[in-house]
Amino acid sequence: MYIEEVKPEMKLPETVRIFDTTLRDGEQTPGVALTVDEKICIARKLDSLGVDTIEAGFPAASPGEMDSVRRIADLDLDANTCGLARVLREDIDAVIDCGADYIHTFIGTSPLHRKYKLKMSPEEIIDRAVFGVEYAVEHGLRVEFSAEDATRTEFDYLVGVYRAAEDAGADMINVPDTVGVMIPRAMNRLIRGLRDEVRTPISVHCHNDFGLAVANSLAAVEAGASQVHATINGLGERAGNAALEEVVMALITRYDLPLTIKTTELVNISEFVSKITGVRMPPNKAIVGENAFAHEAGIHVHGVLEKAETYEPITPEMVGHKRRIVLGKHTGANALRSKLQEYGIDMNEDQFCTLYEQVKRLGDKGKRITDADLRAMAVTILGKATREIVKLEGIAVMTGESVMPTATVKLRIGDEIKTTSMTGVGPVDAAINAIQSLVSETADIELDEYNIEAITGGTNALAEVFVVMSDADGNKATGRSTREDIVMASVEAVLDAINKILSLK
Numbered sequence: 001m002y003i004e005e006v007k008p009e010m011k012l013p014e015t016v017r018i019f020d021t022t023l024r025d026g027e028q029t030p031g032v033a034l035t036v037d038e039k040i041c042i043a044r045k046l047d048s049l050g051v052d053t054i055e056a057g058f059p060a061a062s063p064g065e066m067d068s069v070r071r072i073a074d075l076d077l078d079a080n081t082c083g084l085a086r087v088l089r090e091d092i093d094a095v096i097d098c099g100a101d102y103i104h105t106f107i108g109t110s111p112l113h114r115k116y117k118l119k120m121s122p123e124e125i126i127d128r129a130v131f132g133v134e135y136a137v138e139h140g141l142r143v144e145f146s147a148e149d150a151t152r153t154e155f156d157y158l159v160g161v162y163r164a165a166e167d168a169g170a171d172m173i174n175v176p177d178t179v180g181v182m183i184p185r186a187m188n189r190l191i192r193g194l195r196d197e198v199r200t201p202i203s204v205h206c207h208n209d210f211g212l213a214v215a216n217s218l219a220a221v222e223a224g225a226s227q228v229h230a231t232i233n234g235l236g237e238r239a240g241n242a243a244l245e246e247v248v249m250a251l252i253t254r255y256d257l258p259l260t261i262k263t264t265e266l267v268n269i270s271e272f273v274s275k276i277t278g279v280r281m282p283p284n285k286a287i288v289g290e291n292a293f294a295h296e297a298g299i300h301v302h303g304v305l306e307k308a309e310t311y312e313p314i315t316p317e318m319v320g321h322k323r324r325i326v327l328g329k330h331t332g333a334n335a336l337r338s339k340l341q342e343y344g345i346d347m348n349e350d351q352f353c354t355l356y357e358q359v360k361r362l363g364d365k366g367k368r369i370t371d372a373d374l375r376a377m378a379v380t381i382l383g384k385a386t387r388e389i390v391k392l393e394g395i396a397v398m399t400g401e402s403v404m405p406t407a408t409v410k411l412r413i414g415d416e417i418k419t420t421s422m423t424g425v426g427p428v429d430a431a432i433n434a435i436q437s438l439v440s441e442t443a444d445i446e447l448d449e450y451n452i453e454a455i456t457g458g459t460n461a462l463a464e465v466f467v468v469m470s471d472a473d474g475n476k477a478t479g480r481s482t483r484e485d486i487v488m489a490s491v492e493a494v495l496d497a498i499n500k501i502l503s504l505k
């Protein structure tokens with residue numbers, strides 16, 4: 001509604017090209033280093049996603065980078081394979097040697113970069129830029145030129161640099177907000193200004209130091225930029241780059257721009273990149289976070305159950321996500337009824353009220369309530385309490401210096417008594433390993449989470465253990481126990497969760 005009103009003020013391009021730099025700037029995320037094979041896997045996924053260009057690496061940086069870019073170029077993907085290079089002959093030669101079809105070459109232009117980093121005069125920087133672009137063009141590459149730290153460069157000088165790159169044959173000029181200092185209005189002004197001065201298509205590369213990378217990228221598009229640099233999950237130097245999934249979904253759904261991205265792949269690629277890089281997404285991350293389509297508050301869940309758009313701006317399916325109704329302190333009766341219906345559980349009004357109160361009480365204590373917990377609570381209220389299918393009959397643990405921590409556990413599982421001994425990194429680990437080994441003959445139940453907290457002080461402190469376990473069918477249950485002895489608290493919590501899951505069968 002409001003967006004349509006401001007659209008006439010924009011200079012939107014017909015479409016926006018997506019230049020993905022997950023494998024280059026994304027890999028500059030502190031602590032992230034990808035192997036050649038990992039880069040190839042990500043490149044294939046980016047290509048299926050439909051990005052226009054994949055910046056596969058910086059070939060001059062190392063033999064591994066060279067190998068990655070070469071092998072990605074050899075894949076002959078639909079996306080352009082791009083290599084990054086300083087405006088130096090040896091860097092550009094490295095990109096040429098990789099067989100990439102596209103080069104991104106750059107030089108710093110701001111007073112800070114000129115004076116302190118490059119120690120070059122403004123004229124020398126222009127000469128170097130022209131050399132780099134011409135050299136790459138002569139070698140048959142399509143060339144994107146970046147004035148690094150453009151957003152802290154004097155406008156007239158910046159125009160001079162870009163005009164020189166354009167005259168030297170650059171196919172795209174990129175405007176990097178290298179340290180993320182822009183605000184959307186200023187970015188819009190800068191891109192409008194540049195559009196009046198240069199003929200070449202304009203791209204932007206925004207960093208997220210103030211959390212404005214996506215907003216600044218969109219402001220640039222509103223001013224006519226026809227390409228955006230982005231990374232999966234917003235990876236990149238320091239606070240990262242503009243998150244591809246956010247930029248893409250905003251361009252498609254807020255600006256109605258026809259992008260070629262297969263949006264249903266976004267969650268899949270986000271999870272893949274998160275796993276490979278080890279950079280986990282916060283649950284509230286837009287578009288791809290665990291909570292992006294999760295609802296707990298009663299008023300919201302009620303709205304969503306009636307009509308999902310009340311509290312969802314786009315459908316989860318559009319990005320390959322799933323809607324989740326979460327139980328907790330804010331749960332309302334409508335949400336609870338829908339959960340019971342989902343599991344085919346019938347209750348009278350009194351039983352329902354008891355369950356509702358229990359959910360609220362647990363929520364107030366800050367406890368997490370999984371679907372299996374709810375089902376266990378419901379069956380207890382219905383008089384069919386969680387059955388103690390697995391019962392501890394005995395346990396002995398041995399630990400110390402120079403011995404492998406070992407636990408011997410005796411369980412009654414149904415009518416059978418079973419015993420085993422297992423080792424672990426400590427007595428708790430050994431005991432849980434032994435329980436899991438015995439139970440694995442009945443059901444495949446994994447420990448997903450283990451948390452321990454000291455409730456009181458001192459060596460005889462009460463410890464509360466909280467676990468989350470799940471089986472191969474996706475049933476998840478929590479288990480809890482509070483004891484002075486952390487081994488026993490852990491064993492009881494694990495058995496609590498296992499029995500909840502087995503009682504559902």
Ligand SMILES: CC(=O)SCCNC(=O)CCNC(=O)[C@H](O)C(C)(C)COP(=O)(O)OP(=O)(O)OC[C@H]1O[C@@H](n2cnc3c(N)ncnc32)[C@H](O)[C@@H]1OP(=O)(O)O
Pocket residue numbers: 025028058060061062085086087088106107108117118148178237
């Ligand atoms: C904003 C960005 O994200 S830029 C990309 C950042 N990515 C990387 O740096 C990738 C990893 N880098 C590397 O492996 C190394 O830094 C290399 C191989 C590229 C260069 O290594 P070294 O030769 O040892 O140089 P070092 O990194 O210490 O310093 C950078 C040099 O490049 C020069 N330089 C920096 N940018 C440019 C440029 N665009 N054009 C020409 N020279 C440049 C610097 O002035 C400095 O020169 P000096 O060695 O003569 O002082």
Ligand SMILES: CC(C)C(=O)C(=O)O
Pocket residue numbers: 025106146148149174176177178179205207
């Ligand atoms: C190489 C350039 C575009 C860059 O990564 C930056 O300025 O952040």
